[in-house]
Amino acid sequence: MSELQKIAFLDRDGTLIWEPLDEQVDRLDKISLLPGVIPALLRIKAAGYQFVMITNQDGLGTDSFPEDAFRVCQDFVLELFASQGILFREVFVCPHFPADGCTCRKPLPGHIGDFMRQASVDRDASFVAGDRDTDLEFAAAIGLTGYRLANKDGKNGGLSWAEIAREICDQPRRATVTRKTKETDIRIDLDLDHEGPIEIKTGIGFFDHMLEQIAKHGGFSLALTCNGDLEVDEHHTVEDVALALGKAFSTALGDKRGIGRYGFTLPMDEAQAQVVLDLAGRAVFRFDGEFPRDSVGELPTEMVVHFFRSLSDSLGAALHISVDGENTHHMVEGCFKATGRAMRQAKTRVGTELPSTKGTL
Numbered sequence: 001m002s003e004l005q006k007i008a009f010l011d012r013d014g015t016l017i018w019e020p021l022d023e024q025v026d027r028l029d030k031i032s033l034l035p036g037v038i039p040a041l042l043r044i045k046a047a048g049y050q051f052v053m054i055t056n057q058d059g060l061g062t063d064s065f066p067e068d069a070f071r072v073c074q075d076f077v078l079e080l081f082a083s084q085g086i087l088f089r090e091v092f093v094c095p096h097f098p099a100d101g102c103t104c105r106k107p108l109p110g111h112i113g114d115f116m117r118q119a120s121v122d123r124d125a126s127f128v129a130g131d132r133d134t135d136l137e138f139a140a141a142i143g144l145t146g147y148r149l150a151n152k153d154g155k156n157g158g159l160s161w162a163e164i165a166r167e168i169c170d171q172p173r174r175a176t177v178t179r180k181t182k183e184t185d186i187r188i189d190l191d192l193d194h195e196g197p198i199e200i201k202t203g204i205g206f207f208d209h210m211l212e213q214i215a216k217h218g219g220f221s222l223a224l225t226c227n228g229d230l231e232v233d234e235h236h237t238v239e240d241v242a243l244a245l246g247k248a249f250s251t252a253l254g255d256k257r258g259i260g261r262y263g264f265t266l267p268m269d270e271a272q273a274q275v276v277l278d279l280a281g282r283a284v285f286r287f288d289g290e291f292p293r294d295s296v297g298e299l300p301t302e303m304v305v306h307f308f309r310s311l312s313d314s315l316g317a318a319l320h321i322s323v324d325g326e327n328t329h330h331m332v333e334g335c336f337k338a339t340g341r342a343m344r345q346a347k348t349r350v351g352t353e354l355p356s357t358k359g360t361l
């Protein structure tokens with residue numbers, strides 16, 4: 001299956017350039033860009049987007065609007081944006097008047113033909129930007145988010161290009177995951193970009209305390225509830241929480257652009273825990289250490305290793321943990337705290353590029 005493409009469908013007049021007057025369509029000295037459009041599109045491009053232009057040009061090719069007049073402006077706009085590193089993958093132009101009833105005029109989806117299927121468009125991430133109701137209607141018609149650009153007097157309730165770029169590139173990294181089986185009923189609400197609140201209830205007191213350490217030291221908000229078959233034992237609760245938490249992390253991280261990717265050695269009194277993490281999408285788990293006690297509180301120490309293995313599998317991460325010490329409580333807590341600190345480093349946005357030469361993680 002082809003990789004999904006993130007596409008920005010952009011209107012031209014009133015979105016990239018201020019709409020020229022009828023008598024100025026071929027006057028290059030009258031073409032002016034919307035404020036902030038170039039830096040905003042460069043930022044969106046760095047976030048992995050490709051650009052498609054969609055524009056209605058009423059009466060194009062008629063005596064009142066000759067093709068040559070349109071081409072002067074259009075070629076100039078395309079060359080101007082290209083000079084700044086902004087290329088358009090496709091350009092769709094509808095020349096018809098509204099009364100013509102054609103199928104290739106916004107807001108009708110026929111404007112872009114079969115592009116959505118042929119390009120394998122990522123509908124969750126792609127968007128439409130324009131300055132009119134028809135642009136937003138077009139976005140709804142093809143199942144995408146629509147953004148309205150503010151007009152010159154700012155009275156249409158639209159956004160600036162800087163605001164749109166912020167919406168697109170700084171989207172909150174959140175996830176809600178539910179997992180319900182015959183053995184457990186779990187709900188997780190995760191927000192990687194907010195520190196707290198942290199609310200955890202699994203029915204295993206020490207396990208709750210350890211999950212709190214991951215969230216606190218990881219610098220993220222976590223609400224987690226699990227109703228498990230503790231009358232049987234702790235295994236299903238611990239394992240299923242790990243699987244659900246790994247899935248929540250993976251979902252919230254998205255395409256992982258800009259993240260640190262790697263992450264931590266942490267002392268806990270006499271104990272020392274070392275966690276090496278790589279959010280590479282490949283699940284590998286290694287553990288080195290022996291706990292002096294069989295359990296801490298109601299948490300069997302054998303389930304500590306199983307928790308991290310399940311977390312690694314579900315998250316798709318290389319996770320290597322080594323721990324030594326004398327106090328089992330400190331050793332286990334060191335593993336969870338160090339994992340939180342590794343996650344804090346690895347999840348933090350440090351730019352916009354993918355931290356990989358492969359082009360994907």
